[in-house]
Amino acid sequence: MLLKREDVQARTITEDGRIFMEKAARDGLETVWDRYRAQQPQCGFCELGLSCRNCSMGPCRIDPFGEGPQRGVCGADADIIVARNLGRMIAAGSASHSDHGRDLVEVLRKVGEGKAPGYGIRSEEKLRKLASELGVSEDGQSVEALAVAVAEALEEEFGTRKKALAFVGRVPEKRRRIWEKLGITPRGIDRETSEMMHRTHMGVDNDWKSLLLHGLRNALSDGWGGSLIATEVSDILFGIPQPVASEVNLRVLKEDQVNIVLHGHNPIVSEMIFQAAQDPELMGLAEEKGARGINLAGLCCTGNELLMRRGIPMAGNHLMTELALSTGLIDMMLVDYQCIMPALGETARCYHTRMVSTSDKAKYPFMEHREFHPENARDLARDLVREAVENFVRRIPAKVLSPPGAPVKMMAGFSVEAIVSALGGSAGPLIDAIKSGAIQGAVGVVGCNNPKIRHDYGHVTLTTRLIENDVLVVDTGCAAVAHAKAGLKVPEAAEKAGPGLRQVCRALGIPPVLHMGSCVDNVRIFDLAAALAHALGTDISDLPLAAAAPEWYSEKAVSIACYAVASGVYTVLGTPPPIFGSQNIVKLLTEDLEGLLGASFAVEPDPARAADLILERIRAKRAALGL
Numbered sequence: 001m002l003l004k005r006e007d008v009q010a011r012t013i014t015e016d017g018r019i020f021m022e023k024a025a026r027d028g029l030e031t032v033w034d035r036y037r038a039q040q041p042q043c044g045f046c047e048l049g050l051s052c053r054n055c056s057m058g059p060c061r062i063d064p065f066g067e068g069p070q071r072g073v074c075g076a077d078a079d080i081i082v083a084r085n086l087g088r089m090i091a092a093g094s095a096s097h098s099d100h101g102r103d104l105v106e107v108l109r110k111v112g113e114g115k116a117p118g119y120g121i122r123s124e125e126k127l128r129k130l131a132s133e134l135g136v137s138e139d140g141q142s143v144e145a146l147a148v149a150v151a152e153a154l155e156e157e158f159g160t161r162k163k164a165l166a167f168v169g170r171v172p173e174k175r176r177r178i179w180e181k182l183g184i185t186p187r188g189i190d191r192e193t194s195e196m197m198h199r200t201h202m203g204v205d206n207d208w209k210s211l212l213l214h215g216l217r218n219a220l221s222d223g224w225g226g227s228l229i230a231t232e233v234s235d236i237l238f239g240i241p242q243p244v245a246s247e248v249n250l251r252v253l254k255e256d257q258v259n260i261v262l263h264g265h266n267p268i269v270s271e272m273i274f275q276a277a278q279d280p281e282l283m284g285l286a287e288e289k290g291a292r293g294i295n296l297a298g299l300c301c302t303g304n305e306l307l308m309r310r311g312i313p314m315a316g317n318h319l320m321t322e323l324a325l326s327t328g329l330i331d332m333m334l335v336d337y338q339c340i341m342p343a344l345g346e347t348a349r350c351y352h353t354r355m356v357s358t359s360d361k362a363k364y365p366f367m368e369h370r371e372f373h374p375e376n377a378r379d380l381a382r383d384l385v386r387e388a389v390e391n392f393v394r395r396i397p398a399k400v401l402s403p404p405g406a407p408v409k410m411m412a413g414f415s416v417e418a419i420v421s422a423l424g425g426s427a428g429p430l431i432d433a434i435k436s437g438a439i440q441g442a443v444g445v446v447g448c449n450n451p452k453i454r455h456d457y458g459h460v461t462l463t464t465r466l467i468e469n470d471v472l473v474v475d476t477g478c479a480a481v482a483h484a485k486a487g488l489k490v491p492e493a494a495e496k497a498g499p500g501l502r503q504v505c506r507a508l509g510i511p512p513v514l515h516m517g518s519c520v521d522n523v524r525i526f527d528l529a530a531a532l533a534h535a536l537g538t539d540i541s542d543l544p545l546a547a548a549a550p551e552w553y554s555e556k557a558v559s560i561a562c563y564a565v566a567s568g569v570y571t572v573l574g575t576p577p578p579i580f581g582s583q584n585i586v587k588l589l590t591e592d593l594e595g596l597l598g599a600s601f602a603v604e605p606d607p608a609r610a611a612d613l614i615l616e617r618i619r620a621k622r623a624a625l626g627l
Ligand code: XCC
Pocket: 265, 300, 301, 317, 318, 338, 339, 446, 447, 448, 449, 477, 478, 479, 518, 519, 553, 554, 556, 557
């Protein structure tokens, strides 16, 4: 399977990506790009959102040219089918984030009950803040008892019968009134997802507008519910991120050290592995085996979580996960859930790498399953690190290729708390910089990689344009890793920013692109936006803000994009979502939502043009504010 040089160039902008795509091909591996090619042409009905298999009278599809059938067997037309499909994508995304949140709440409760050895409360400050927000009385409670009470209150949010989630209280009042008027204030987190599955069953909600409105409500239950709980409880258990220096790309894997790579999303397992890797006994064992130490590195969002709090380096983002294995240097890869390609286990069989799955709800072909629970996590993490160390000597020299050169330096750890403290204690200086025009606006560039788009090209092109135009970029997830690899996350990158943003970054010693964390941490961006809106006495939709997901692939990204727009933030998608089979829905999402929510979607695969759309939007918002 030899690759043509042009193919490699067309697939990624990264140097390590190119080197290891060729290495993978030499080793006879099949990668995500090969499988993508083998799938061509992909189904046009599905691309347009026009196929349905929600029941067994089908599957059905609608002819987009108007010549063949215009209704499914049940009578559903294009609008209904597209809306139902989009609704189910949102439900799946929201469920993923929220279930991740639920797992953290379980650990919080077990910590309070003294049943989670090795875990603890790292941020009592955040625990107390949440307690007061949730109306949990702190009177005379020990920290442990408070942890249990807060966990109980959070469990209630998943199935609450209240009219609104507790965290809706963070949303500016004007926005809350919009949600009330539209009937999309999110209630119980699980309720909204479950209701979406119900509504999209054959013969339930057959009004495409009401289906889409519920989609927004379901997404809001993620953004102001499930994801937010995941982020806040992670901060309580593992600490609030603070600015930290680290490194990125495949060169963070070290030939002379035991390399353990953590891939997935939930910090519950990775934090325990981090602790075990500090153990002097295990470090001694590594030395005995001839290694100079135990090196941890991250992939995807579990990596981002560790990077944000511990400065652990990142090996890469979503499309680098297979290529990381092809270094032959990974002694163990531990995965939890989400974005872990089921191909990885088989890929690893070409090397000595031990692949270990850790979550009761996520198993994969050709991986060993070693299940983590709060009770056993500390001991199991030690066992696994020991096994990784023992595996170091089994490397296959003929299959090892050490990435040449040095990793790229980066800075991460920009929680809202860290940003506010970098600004000297309040959001005031940021507001002043926006008012004066030194910073024209702020944009969240987030989301995945997708083999449909040249790897990292969408992120880096868009973000470079934005900072050149004095727009501050905040990022999360795989986009953040792309920016870091491109060198945009060091204070010196201020050179690449326009004059206003450059000056602000220099004065504060920060990069022009601020790493705010993993994908659930997108809620940090909305917390910041809500705080700015409060400070200015306006709604989020009045601010010069936008969001973009230039290379998104995941259902989670659909949920994020929907809660972004419903929260008042204009959002540009690079990969086209499967909605183009319904002109009514395209018009609603890209135009009419503006009148209802003060924000809408745009779809623009060319990142340079996406930058223009965003800059235009920011100018219009500034003008409306009289800036
Ligand atoms: Fe997954 Fe979060 Fe997407 Fe990356 S960015 S591919 S969702 S790891 Ni979230």
